[in-house]
Amino acid sequence: MTDTKLEERWPREDREFFSAGLLDWYLAHKRDLPWRRTRDPYRIWVSEIMLQQTRVDTVIPYFLRFVERFPDVTALADAPEEDVLKCWEGLGYYSRARNLQQAAKDVKERYGGVIPNDVEAVAGLKGVGPYTAGAILSIAFGRPEPAVDGNVMRVLSRFFLIDDDVAKPKTRILMEGLARELIPEGEAREFNQALMEHGAMTCTPKSPRCLVCPVMERCAGRLAGRENELPVKSKAKPPRPETRLAALVEGRGAHAGKVLIRQRPAQGLLARMWELPHWPAPEESGASERPRTGTGTRRSGLPAAPPEEAVRDRLRRSLAGAGIAARPGKHWMAAEHTFSHLQWTLQVYLCREEELPLPMAAEARVPYGAAGAAAPGEAPAGEAPEPVLPFEAGPGSSGDSGPHRWIGREEMAGYAFPNVFLKLLNAYFDQREQGETRGQEPE
């Protein structure tokens, strides 16, 4: 973008009014946040990674715990990966944690553990894209780099009345060019934070607080009466629904009092996190129906449980395919977990570990399972044998089961779980402690 072109579209007077107004407002009203009490580039970096896709109030306790546990680049680089993942548990987008640690190892090796004051070096770190690079460089080092996130695009799109689709990469490039020009001399650190703070506190996604806005007099979006239709953003695809059968296997004998968990593969969704074992529900059964309402875990009753016979057989075969001999029992509860691209309905069944394990498990391991492996009275006669499903269907999957473990409540602290499984496990152990199984024994 040439300077004349920029001047045409956004006059210097407006730009200077905007920058000065926001900066003054920020210096008077900025929130006291943990990462604003330091200029340590490491802490700025950690905070910016956590703040991707995550709100300030959610991040604060995670940030404090994280920098206490891993106080500097070297401590993070040298920590076991599962410690880092456990510290990130519940925060989501777990690849952020793995990329952050990988980048810490790189900083330790390449730059002696010191985060370099260098645009290319910072931008080259794993997990650091254009926004985060600009944030680190400006906030930690005072460099005049733009840091354009969703807040900034919303603010700029309104004040300068830019109705390009902010979902397009081209629009972000445009905004970065504008944002770079807006930085007042020597004020990058405070101005970039002022932009984001303004988007978070005043120029909010819905119902922007124009009446208290420090730059409202010249806000082109508001003057045009279009503040509520900006920014323009094309809609994302709705998440694809998927029903899955989950097994809460109660251990017997050596595993009494424990339940079975497994670790997910190193690649893809929820990589290396732990979970209850679960498999896709058969399409043709009623099990693939979604509950009409609801998110989160709930007691059995609301989403109608799928037909018990077919489901129990499928579960038993899937468990056997993972080398676990267990008898599926009663439907316990349904839980929902929504990702941005996927919506799981987990139908959770209580199962009991079998005492007679290996021979049967070995036989049932045969992928296109022989009906002869069926436990007494379970396989419906005349039904075509169903394949034992691999651990995770889809491209890039080895099809192998990950490691399994038997754990009690105390051992949960040693494993990182996605929230939905954390809730299910806690609900299960709570219920069992209260002896609240009344009449719900597996058949």
Next chain:
DNA sequence: AAAGCGGGGAA
């Protein structure tokens, strides 16, 4: 350029 990747807060 599009898809994959979690979770929580506001309306």
Next chain:
DNA sequence: TTCCCAGCTTT
């Protein structure tokens, strides 16, 4: 409940 939010990597 439903809707909305959102940066980086990989494909």
